[in-house]
Amino acid sequence: MASDGVVIVGASHAGFQVAASLRQAGFDGRVVLIGDEPVLPYQRPPLSKDYLDGKIGVDLLLMRPEAFYRDHRIDYLPGVRATGIDRAGKSVQLAGGKRLGYGHLVLATGARNRVPPLPGIELDGVCYLRTLAETEALRQRLAAAEHVVVIGAGFIGLEFAAVARAHGKHVCILELTDRVMGRVVAVPTSLFFAEAHARAGVAFRFGAQAVRIAGNNGRVEHVELAGGDKLRADLVLISIGVVPNGELAAAAGLAVANGIVVDEMLSTADPAISAIGDCAAFPCRHADGNPTRLEAVQNAADHARCVADRLVGKPHPYTALPWFWSEQGPLRLQIAGLTTGQDQSVLRGDPASGAFSVFCYRGGELLGIESVNRPADHAQARRLLAAGRQVTPDQAADDSFDLRAAAAARVG
Ligand SMILES: Cc1cc2nc3c(=O)[nH]c(=O)nc-3n(C[C@H](O)[C@H](O)[C@H](O)COP(=O)(O)OP(=O)(O)OC[C@H]3O[C@@H](n4cnc5c(N)ncnc54)[C@H](O)[C@@H]3O)c2cc1C
Known part of the structure; x- marks a missing residue:
C-alpha cells in the first residue's frame, strides 16, 4: 500500500502551498491533495473583506485555476474527507472506503469555528465566517438583515462589523473582555480600533456575556446577555475563535496539545508525518522556542515551504518571522x-x-x-x-x- 508519493490532507493555504512548492522544487513523485471542501483551493482572508463586501468574485479567491493542478501533476481530490491514518501500513483512509498509500503524509487540516454552548445556537440567522460556503450564506443574510450582533471582538468579528456598517446595518459587538483583539495586540492598538469602529457607528458591549439566543418560528430575534439585557438581532455572527483540527492525528496516536505537536522541522514523532499551518503546534523561535500555534497565511505558507524543502532533501529548521495583517474598513x-x-x-x-x-x-x-x-x-x-x-x-x-x-x- 505504501508509496513514494506525498499525500496532503487539507487543501487550503498550507496544503496547497506544499503541493505547489514540491513541484517548484522539482519533486517528481506523486502528489495527492485531499480537501473536504467541494471547491478549488481558495484564499480565506478576502472572505471577511472584499469578497464579503461584494467587491470581488470567486475567481479572484482561487489560489490557482483548475489547469494548474493538471499541469503540475497535483491530484486534487475535492469534497473528500480523510477519516483515519494507518501509520504501520502508511496509508490514509478516505470517507467512502478508499485507502491511499503514502511515502510522506502532511497534515494541513487547519482549524474550525469554535461553537459556544448557547441555547438557540441552532436558530436560523446564526452565522459563521470561515469557509466559502459560510460566507455565501452570510452575504445573503447580511443583505436582508437590519440588526446584526457579533459575538467576539477578534479580527474576524471586527472585519465583518466594518463591512456590515458600510452596508448600513445596525451593528453591536459583544466582547467578554474589556478590549478588542485583546489576545493579540497591545492596548493602544485595541483602543484605537475600538474608537474607530465606534466612530463608524458600531456599538460595543464590553464585559458582556451572551447567555441565550432567542428566536421565533426558528428565526433568531434577539441575543440575551447575563444580567438580562436583550439585543435585537436578525443576524448573529459567532466569531469567538477556532479549534485546531487535531482529531485525525490524535486517533493515530500522535501528540495533540492545542494543535498537532511537531518539532522544529515540523515533523511529528512519526518521521513519515508532518503537520503545518493552523493545525500545528511548533516550537517557535520567536516565542522562546515555546509550543506555538499561529493562525496566519504567512505561517501556513512558510511552514509548507519548509516541509517541501525537507522532502526534496534540503532540510532546515523552521525559523521564519511571524507576520499578520487585518483590514477593517x-x-x-x-x-x-x-x-x-x-x-x-x-x-x-x-x-x-x-x-x-x-x-x-x-x-x-x-x-x-x-x-x-x-x-x-x-x-x-x-x-x-x-x-x-x-x-x-x-x-x-x-x-x-x-x-x-x-x-x-x-x-x-
Ligand atoms: C475570514 C478569515 C479571514 C482571515 N484573514 C486573515 C488575514 O487577513 N491575514 C492572515 O494572515 N490570516 C487571515 N486568516 C487566517 C488564515 O486564513 C489561516 O491562517 C489559514 O487559512 C490557515 O491555513 P491552513 O491551510 O493551515 O488551514 P485552513 O485554512 O483551516 O484549511 C484547512 C483545510 O483542511 C480541511 N480539512 C480538515 N480536516 C480534513 C480532513 N480530515 N480531510 C480533508 N480535509 C480536511 C478543512 O476543511 C480546510 O479546508 C483569516 C481566516 C479567515 C477564516
Missing part, C-alpha cells in the same frame, strides 16, 4: 513578530493622525511591532526582527530615528 493593521507577553508598549507616530506604530517590548527586548496605516514601518519591522536587531524604546518613540538604517545596519 479603511484601516490596515500589520503585525510583525509576536507581541503577546509584552510589558511595555511605545508609540511611534500619533494615533490621532490615523497612522502610527506600537513597538512592543518585554524586559526591554523588542518582541514585535504593530503598524496601523504605516506600511513602511511594517516593512522595516520585519527586516529588524528577522535579523534579531533591536531598537530601544527611546529610538522607537523618536519619529526622526531612521528605522530603515537600523534595519539595514550590520551587526557586530
Whole structure:
C-alpha cells in the first residue's frame, strides 16, 4: 500500500502551498491533495473583506485555476474527507472506503469555528465566517438583515462589523473582555480600533456575556446577555475563535496539545508525518522556542515551504518571522513578530493622525511591532526582527530615528 508519493490532507493555504512548492522544487513523485471542501483551493482572508463586501468574485479567491493542478501533476481530490491514518501500513483512509498509500503524509487540516454552548445556537440567522460556503450564506443574510450582533471582538468579528456598517446595518459587538483583539495586540492598538469602529457607528458591549439566543418560528430575534439585557438581532455572527483540527492525528496516536505537536522541522514523532499551518503546534523561535500555534497565511505558507524543502532533501529548521495583517474598513493593521507577553508598549507616530506604530517590548527586548496605516514601518519591522536587531524604546518613540538604517545596519 505504501508509496513514494506525498499525500496532503487539507487543501487550503498550507496544503496547497506544499503541493505547489514540491513541484517548484522539482519533486517528481506523486502528489495527492485531499480537501473536504467541494471547491478549488481558495484564499480565506478576502472572505471577511472584499469578497464579503461584494467587491470581488470567486475567481479572484482561487489560489490557482483548475489547469494548474493538471499541469503540475497535483491530484486534487475535492469534497473528500480523510477519516483515519494507518501509520504501520502508511496509508490514509478516505470517507467512502478508499485507502491511499503514502511515502510522506502532511497534515494541513487547519482549524474550525469554535461553537459556544448557547441555547438557540441552532436558530436560523446564526452565522459563521470561515469557509466559502459560510460566507455565501452570510452575504445573503447580511443583505436582508437590519440588526446584526457579533459575538467576539477578534479580527474576524471586527472585519465583518466594518463591512456590515458600510452596508448600513445596525451593528453591536459583544466582547467578554474589556478590549478588542485583546489576545493579540497591545492596548493602544485595541483602543484605537475600538474608537474607530465606534466612530463608524458600531456599538460595543464590553464585559458582556451572551447567555441565550432567542428566536421565533426558528428565526433568531434577539441575543440575551447575563444580567438580562436583550439585543435585537436578525443576524448573529459567532466569531469567538477556532479549534485546531487535531482529531485525525490524535486517533493515530500522535501528540495533540492545542494543535498537532511537531518539532522544529515540523515533523511529528512519526518521521513519515508532518503537520503545518493552523493545525500545528511548533516550537517557535520567536516565542522562546515555546509550543506555538499561529493562525496566519504567512505561517501556513512558510511552514509548507519548509516541509517541501525537507522532502526534496534540503532540510532546515523552521525559523521564519511571524507576520499578520487585518483590514477593517479603511484601516490596515500589520503585525510583525509576536507581541503577546509584552510589558511595555511605545508609540511611534500619533494615533490621532490615523497612522502610527506600537513597538512592543518585554524586559526591554523588542518582541514585535504593530503598524496601523504605516506600511513602511511594517516593512522595516520585519527586516529588524528577522535579523534579531533591536531598537530601544527611546529610538522607537523618536519619529526622526531612521528605522530603515537600523534595519539595514550590520551587526557586530
Ligand atoms: C475570514 C478569515 C479571514 C482571515 N484573514 C486573515 C488575514 O487577513 N491575514 C492572515 O494572515 N490570516 C487571515 N486568516 C487566517 C488564515 O486564513 C489561516 O491562517 C489559514 O487559512 C490557515 O491555513 P491552513 O491551510 O493551515 O488551514 P485552513 O485554512 O483551516 O484549511 C484547512 C483545510 O483542511 C480541511 N480539512 C480538515 N480536516 C480534513 C480532513 N480530515 N480531510 C480533508 N480535509 C480536511 C478543512 O476543511 C480546510 O479546508 C483569516 C481566516 C479567515 C477564516
